[in-house]
Amino acid sequence: MSRIAYVSGAYVPHRQAAVHIEDRGYQFADGVYEVIAVRGGTLLDEEPHLQRLHRSLKELRIPAPMSDTALGIVLREIVRRNNINAGIVYLQVTRGVAPRDHAFPRSATPTLVVTARASRRPDPRQWEGGIGVVTIPDIRWRRCDIKSIALVANVLGKQQAREAGVFEAWQVDGQGWITEGTSTNAWIVTNEATVVTRAADNAILNGVTRLALLDIIAREGCRLDERPFTVEEAKTAREAFLTSTTSDVLPVVRIDGAPVGDGKPGPLSRQLRAAYLAHAASPA
């Protein structure tokens, strides 16, 4: 079966799915996106994803391309047409096509692109043995709370991680605090068994998996401290892990080559991963 994409009103073969060269997403990164997990053929945590989409659009003052009801129909139709059971739906909204000029065009119709794909086969070693991260300077803009497509800094960071032979790069701000990974949120567990993650400010993207895990942490009765943490604190933490739509909860067992705790996935990381997977299998 050939893949189908949705592009501004039409379902088209993926290979032929195209946008105009003067789409402001292409010339100015003037757009936002969401990645929603598909589990058992249904969208996971659709509502918080759409809420965040609206927040991002509002911050950039891009009108919604359609109602949430209509968007939900498109998302489901793309899942159906691509026959996705486990995978992701990717959606992108840009300000639309207009002659190139930095300021907002006087009139433009937002472009909506939706694609879906089956999950890549996950490597069980990632959660059984944990993954490594490196720390790098956070060189991104100051509005990382907006899920914008201006991701070139994230691209460079993820590439640094890959070349270091690890899964992710944790970005460090000018004050020495870890902000987040290039496509994941960052967490540690202190020696007092308190889960620590940066509060949702302008320096991080408030992950939907992060939000789901905050609920789970409360439900499981774990201690939580939403505050920034330093690289040193992370390296001497008892446990560390990361979260994202495509990674769920993954234990971090090495930071810049040094083991976290005993270098194996910690008990709290494993407990929270299991609880998150249960949520993903049958959302509350």
Add this chain to the structure above:
Amino acid sequence: MSRIAYVSGAYVPHRQAAVHIEDRGYQFADGVYEVIAVRGGTLLDEEPHLQRLHRSLKELRIPAPMSDTALGIVLREIVRRNNINAGIVYLQVTRGVAPRDHAFPRSATPTLVVTARASRRPDPRQWEGGIGVVTIPDIRWRRCDIKSIALVANVLGKQQAREAGVFEAWQVDGQGWITEGTSTNAWIVTNEATVVTRAADNAILNGVTRLALLDIIAREGCRLDERPFTVEEAKTAREAFLTSTTSDVLPVVRIDGAPVGDGKPGPLSRQLRAAYLAHAASPA
């Protein structure tokens, strides 16, 4: 005559010029661009533009899409096919099309897009009376020396300027120094008649018009100080101006609503504008 664009090997009608939805320029702002002025049908300062293009590509580790000789042929062909006498050529290079994944794809062919357009009719009041700027926080990433297409912060800044009824927004870094405009470089003239502009560091794009003007300033025997300056210093300067490929040299006569000097274009700004226009009319 209908407009023609060049897209990865083909000259196509502008209206139909498209790129794939998984072009990394569209999903990650993973690309760079140049805007080259066309004067009398020829490219102005082509060599420094191509040098800067290569620098941007190297920093992002994107291979050049073709040799400079071949690129020069495409640029000239686009000027010719669009019958441009006075205007601009826009060129954009992205890392190419690949399944969405932050890190560099193992193999991808860079996408090259080239367009051209005649100059918008300039408003003589802009240089006769000067223009206004507002100052705003610089929220961009830390590699503004790379001419990347990740321009969403510049878009928001330019829109702030437009809504304030002025031409440009000058961005101010965390230390209170002006970095540059959202699409222009920023300059002042001190009360001692020294021209001041920020040195080319990671916080600004080293404009080709900026470089040409530095040569002119040396040739004209003006005093120059390449250093950062504050908003306060700019507001109490004798003169101020901005430079860019599409604006040449434009006197700035109001900053945040307050007049610069006597609120009229200063003599040095006018002298440097005239000298730059002479260079543009017959480049050395």
